[in-house]
Amino acid sequence: MSALTALARLRAIRDGVAQPITTVRHCHLAPNPLVFVPLRLAGEAAAPLGAMVGTDPGHPRLLVVPQPRNRDLRFAFAAELAEVVLPYIEGFGKTTEIVERKGGEPYERCLDAPQILVPNRQAVAFAGMLGRSTRFRRSDGPYPVHPSVPLLGRWLTYFADRWQQPGSALLLAATEALGAHWATGQSDLEDANLAALLGWIDPPAGTTGSRAAQDAEDPLLWPPAGPATDPGFDNEVLGPAIRAYEEAPTERAVERVAQALRTQLEPTWRLMWRAADLLRALPEGSRVRDRWETDRGSFTRFVERVAEGAPPQARRDGAVGAAARLAGLERARASYDVQRAYDDPLVMAEYRLTGEAFAGTVTAADPEHIEGEGRSRKLRPLITVSTDDPVRLAPGTAVGSPDRRGHAAEIVEIADGEITLKITKGMGRSKVPLPGSVPEPGERVTYTSLTDDFQSSAALPDPERTPWTHGGPPQEYVPSDDDAQEEWS
Template sequence: MSILTSLARLRALKEGVAQPIATVRHCHLSARPMVFIPLKLSGEAAAPLAAMLGTDPAAPRLLVVPQPRNRDLRFAFAAELAGVLLPYVEGFLERTETVEKKNADPYERVLDAPQLLVPNRAGVAFTGLLGRSTRFRRSEGPYPVPAEVPLLGRWLTYFGERAAYPGSSLMMAASEELARHWASGQSGLEDANLAALLGWIAPPEGRTGAQAAEDAEDPLLWPPAGPVTDPGFDAEVLAPAIEEGSTERITEALRTQLEPTWRLMWQAVGLLGALPEGPSATARWEFDRGSFSAMAQQIAEGSPPQARRDGAVGAASRLARMERAQAAYDVQRAYDDPLVMAEYRLSGEAFAGEVVETDPDNVEGEGRSRKLRPLVHIKTDDPVRLPPGTALGTPGRRSQGAQLVSAGDGLVILKITKGMGRGRTPAPGTVPEPGERVCYTSLTDDFQGSPTLPERERTPWTHGGPPQDYVPNDDDAREEWE
């Protein structure tokens, strides 16, 4: 936990309401998200019990498995779930655009993409498990399932994997996104309780955040947001209803568990939607749309479902991509949001101040090596713990690059190294003017390139050698928990 977030938590505790720790929304929010609240049977790894989902707050769709241990009923539930989710997902494939990039073949990208919202990180994990338990199934042969079930499994697996990708908005956990924008007066672990967190952010009239969070601990008022249900409900309500075999009684019992979370989810959508979207979130959504388009193309071309695990080269490549995405996400959030940048100012990785003097015509070198390097003198009260020569960037001029010359006694001198135009004098507006308030940081997006990895066929023997080509078989659908 950062210093400012800790301070915001203390202030929330004192004032009785959560404190904002972001000025913009650091995720894309779809105009028509699919809220998905899954429940599973206690004691089972991937046995679905029920789900409430939909894109209209006034029209939730409730799906129920009357007997979760019955295989046929579970896959009937999966087929019904596919009947809701697949049309939603495939509806975004109708409108596309052609993307042309230098030194790359043009490709088609959807104009918009689906977005799944679940209550918490556990909901994301269960979605991935549900995808894994269905994507290898077959519609023919022994133990056939409806044809749409394996396709549903592939998409659920895809969304679960994208949820782990830093900065992606294709599938999000509401509690995580809220905690990224507000600091409550409780611990991070307690923030996973959606009702408690929303109680801090928007407490009912006449109640403090602490009181609202205490109310959220009562499962009779606020049932768990899933995928695990309350043990008392399981023993006193659900188990007798399943034993009785009354589908109507089971359905109504599960509706009482899901409807409160359904209301909380749309409250979370409203709170996040009230924040302006950060500029970088829009750019990251373009990558999400590209990823979604690529997945749809793979399915259309008849490629096999995602393998159980990556090979050595594939795993290393995935890890490198995610590390770069996390680094880029951290930089983008700081550049978009002065509250996030304040964290780095406290740590000495960034500083803000007033420009007191400039030398826009300063040059280095002679002859052909002569380069324009304007100097900027900045007065700051921030601690600057960066050595001379550190590369710097600035949110105010994102294409600009600079280098720290010296720092001491509240005065920082830096030289601008790029983003000034190609003339002998700086382009207008590229050099800060005296009296201007600026912020510079060592956080930049000049990351090292991806590591050079061998081709899949050249996987070294130390990592298992070249993996065999994946061929779907009946064993794929078997799981240890079954």
């Protein structure tokens, strides 16, 4: 936990309400996201019990498995879920645009992409497990399933994989998104309770966040957000309803289970849309759109992969694929951290405390300063910034400014709170700098050593040249019946 977040938590306790730790929203929020609230059977990691899903807050669809241990009923649930999820996803693949790029061929990209909202990290894990348990199933042969089931599994696996990509918004967990923008007066573990978290952020009139969070701990008022259910509910309500179905599998018995699950899902369904409204009320960060374009590109490529009839995702990555994926995740994390800081002065303040950034006032400027002679002459304006921040950067360090895109400078000298900077980029190509490209005396500026210009990862060998120390060249992956034997749990 950072120092500023710790301070915000203390202020939340003092004031009785969660404190904002950002000034903008750092995640994309679709106009019409698909909300998915799943429940699973206790003790079974991926055996679905029920779900509430849809894009309309007033008309959710309730899906129920009256006996989760029944294999046919589980896959019937998956087929019903596919009836909702697949049309929503496929609707975004129908409209595309042509994107021009420098030094490369134009390519096609979907105009928009789907977004799925779930309550918490556990629901993300459940979606991934459900995808893993269904994507290898077949519509023919022994134990056939509806053709939509393996396709749903591939998409759920894709969304769960994208969730691991820092900055991606194709799959969002409500508790994670809210916790990234507000600090409460409770622990991170307690923040995993969606009702308690929202109680701190938006307490009812006349009460405090801590009081609202305590009320949220009552499972009768606010059942767990899933996928696990409350043990008391399991023993006193769900268990008898499932046993009644086993004794007499009638429509009335199914409705009894459905009514029991509805009481557990509807409160969380309301909380999900309340969370979406709170996030949507925040102004969007300027670089959120860039990350969403990356998501759109990834979605487009997977749409093409599915359309081409490619096999489902393998159960395990090969050595080269795993190394490439890890490098991509590390780069995405570093880039996401930098973009958040550039978008948000509150996030940048964390780096000012550590000395990786500083803010101050320009006290002097020489916009026409020249370096070199003859053909090597270069325009290198100088500015002096006065700051009270603890600067821990050495002369020669390259820095950028969140206030000016494409702007770059180099630290020339640091002395007694006065920092001399040499502007190296972002002035135009003429012999004099473009108007406004060089900060003027009296202007408030921020500079940091954080940069989004990272070196490319080390070259990896082709998969067929995987060294023997890493298992040697992998065999070509061909889905088999063995894949479909994967257990739900």
